[in-house]
Amino acid sequence: MNNEDYIARSAQLALLLEVSAYPKPGNIDRTHDFVDTSYTHFLASSVAIYPVLRKAAARENGVGELVRTGVAESMAWQRGGNTHFGALLLLVPLAMSAGACKCYEPDELKQKAEEIMRNTNVEDAIEVYKAFPKAKVKVKSEVPELDVMDEASLxxxxxxxxxxxxxxxISAxxxxxxxxxxxxxxxxxxxxxWIKNAADEKGINDAITHAYLKLLSEDEDTFVKLGFGAEKSRYVMERxxxxxxxxxxxxxxxxxxxxLIKARINPGSTADIIAAALFIAILSGLRV
Amino acid sequence: MNNEDYIARSAQLALLLEVSAYPKPGNIDRTHDFVDTSYTHFLASSVAIYPVLRKAAARENGVGELVRTGVAESMAWQRGGNTHFGALLLLVPLAMSAGACKCYEPDELKQKAEEIMRNTNVEDAIEVYKAFPKAKVKVKSEVPELDVMDEASLxxxxxxxxxxxxxxxISAxxxxxxxxxxxxxxxxxxxxxWIKNAADEKGINDAITHAYLKLLSEDEDTFVKLGFGAEKSRYVMERxxxxxxxxxxxxxxxxxxxxLIKARINPGSTADIIAAALFIAILSGLRV
Incomplete structure (x- = not known):
């Protein structure tokens, strides 16, 4: 198999393992659906974006276009709304980096991914803005420059x-x-x-859910903060x-x-970062 | 996206939806692992064989070689042993048929798949025989011609x-x-x-588990019959x-x-046929 398929499979497996790990407080896992979005929507979306992940590894397009087409594919294959917008934003430059490095050594991957992000242009920005309403991401815009639903902003x-x-x-x-x-x-x-070490010791499921909790304890989740306010966000972090x-x-x-499920508080950004971390771990040899 | 990727994604999604549906008496589902093989092994294997499914759709190789390389990829990405040998045997000619038809109309697909099977040759047989020990399929050979572990049979x-x-x-x-x-x-x-109709009415999960039970009620499962004998097999069918x-x-x-879980009776062949049925249903438009 070629390099592109190795990278795309590693990214896809990361998405599947992340969404399957349970219990993952507040988020969809194999035992929890949301009202409009279910575990099977995540499965279908993970399948849908395989060709885009492979294109990223082959560096056939820029970051923005890959994210936009990834969102379009995801939406064409399932009816649960946004599943992988945040994950695609992370996985696309990382897959491009892996495709450029032809190696999966973390330091080199990290440096190349940074470089790819620094080299993005206005077209990448426009493409990602176009993807936003399609993805039906529920965000409140706090910064006028970032009112992504607004045509004028293009x-x-x-x-x-x-x-x-x-x-x-700006949004950082x-x-x-x-x-x-x-x-x-x-x-x-x-x-x-962290996950690669933990998987040996705890098994893959607990390595993922514990990494998720650890990250949740260190950084406030964007979905929680924007959707439920600073107080709730700090409470989630403390818990x-x-x-x-x-x-x-x-x-x-x-x-x-x-x-969290009862209050419908879903720390989605934290889950996206754990999926990206899993991708790097799988690229460098983590297996189930 | 091209035709090949559409076909490969439909087949991959079929595998993921089939293994995720629950409760599916005796088999692995999202809530049940076996001792040596787990749900996550099935996820990883479904990811692993994507490029082989695409090659099948592109008709790059013959049935036998595709099955053998599919098994090899599956085993390289997970440590749970045989997960998709039976499913690959079914999905490969069906994906080849879909790639040849450039249409997803059931009657045409069925006819073309039949033709592909009739046109297999001795090389296809040899490749599948080679895949058998790799897949570590647990079968008892009842027919001397089919002692698949035997080098002399090649x-x-x-x-x-x-x-x-x-x-x-012969093995039919x-x-x-x-x-x-x-x-x-x-x-x-x-x-x-049946599944396509039932999904509208019952949702995708129950459409799959009910189809599985219906098939189990109509035909004795090979894994059950060879592993546990005729009496047990008839009992499973009656239940x-x-x-x-x-x-x-x-x-x-x-x-x-x-x-069934307690007695370790797993009707694996029945699950494989339901996965193949799901593939055809998805090809012709079934969505989650």
């Missing part, structure tokens, strides 16, 4: 010649994924190493901290899961 | 110039999948139509019949699942 982007990197540098102030994308994917690579400090007790994780 | 195949079709015509006497492969995929296409007659009551399905 004109503004063109006039100001803002690259995707420029735009993400409040968005976890933007911070990854302009900050050299620090968390992604740190958690890739995650307690569970991590207590040694990831299953009963505590289950209770936290039930609490 | 020589015999060559001398007698037995095609894959010839070989499967006791093997459900062989019967599909030489019998024009009757059950596959019948259940494809499935009761559940179908009773209108697929969840409590009865769960009790039957628990009983």
């Amino acid at each position: 004109t503004e982007l063109r006039e100001k010649k803002l690259s995707l990197y420029d735009i993400l540098s 102030a409040y968005d976890l994924i933007s911070r990854e994308l302009v900050g050299g994917f620090d968390k992604t690579f740190r958690y890739a190493a 995650a901290k307690e569970i991590v400090r207590g040694g990831y007790k299953l009963k505590e994780i289950e209770a936290f899961d039930e609490e | 020589t015999e195949l060559r001398e007698k110039k037995l095609s894959l079709y010839d070989i499967l015509s 006497a006791y093997d459900l999948i062989s019967r599909e492969l030489v019998g024009g995929f009757d059950k596959t296409f019948r259940y494809a139509a 499935a019949k009761e559940i179908v007659r009773g209108g697929y009551k969840l409590k009865e399905i769960e009790a039957f699942d628990e009983e």
Whole structure:
């Protein structure tokens, strides 16, 4: 098999393992659906975007176009709405990096992915803006420059010649994924190493759910903060901290899961970063 | 996206939806692992064989070689042993048929798949024989001609110039999948139509588990018959019949699942045929 298929499969497996791991407080897993979006929608979307992941590895298109076509494919294959917008934003530059490196050594992958993001242009920004309404991502815009539902902002982007990197540098102030994308994917690579070690010890399922809780305890999730406010967001972080400090007790994780599911609080950005971390771990040899 | 990717994605999604549907008495589903083989092994294997499914759609190789490389890819990406040998035997000629038809009309697909099987040759037989020990399929050979673990049988195949079709015509006497492969995929296409209708009414999960029970009530499963004997096999069939007659009551399905899981009776061939049926249903437009 060629390099592109190896990379696309690693990325796809990362998405499937991430969404399947359970219990993952507040998020969809193999035992929890949301009202409009279900576990099977995530399965179908993971299947749908395979060709786009392979195109990314082959570096056939730019970051923006790949994200937009990835979202379009995802939406064509399932009716659950946004499943992989955040994950695609992370996986596309990482898959491009893997395709460019022809090696899967983390330091080199990280450096190349950073470079790919810095080299994005205004067309990448426009493509990602176009993908936003299609993905039906539920976000509140706090920054006028980033009102992604607004057609006028496309004109503004063109006039100001803002690259995707420029735009993400603004949203990095409040968005976890933007911070990854302009900050050299620090968390992604740190958690890739963490998961790879943990999988040997705990098995793949617990390595994923524990990594998710650990990240949730360290950084406020964008979906939670924008959707439920700063107080709730800090509360979620504190609860995650307690569970991590207590040694990831299953009963505590289950209770936290039930609490978040009931309140419909889903830390989606955190899950996206864990999927990206899994991708790096699988690329470098993690197997189930 | 091209035709090949559409076909490969339809086949991959079929595998993922089939293994995820629950409760599926006796088999792995998203809530049940076996001792050595787990749900995540099936996820990884479904990912692993994507490029082979695409090659089948592109008709790049013959049936036998595609099955053998599919098994090799599956084993390289997970450590759970045989996951998709039976499914590959069914999906490969069906994907080849879809790639040749450039249409997804069931009657044409069925006819072309039959033709592909009839046109297999001795090389296809040899390749499938080579895949058998790799797949670590647990089968008892009842027919000396079919002792697939025996190196000498490869020589015999060559001398007698037995095609894959010839070989499967022998095993069709006791093997459900062989019967599909030489019998024009009757059950596959019948259940494809059944699942497509049922999905509208019951949702995709129950459409799959009910189709599985219905098939189990109509035909003895090869894995059960060869592994546990004729009496047990008839008992499983009778129990499935009761559940179908009773209108697929969840409590009865769960009790039957628990009983089979405890006795380690897994009707694997039945699950493989349902996966193939799902592939045809998805090709012709079934969506989650």
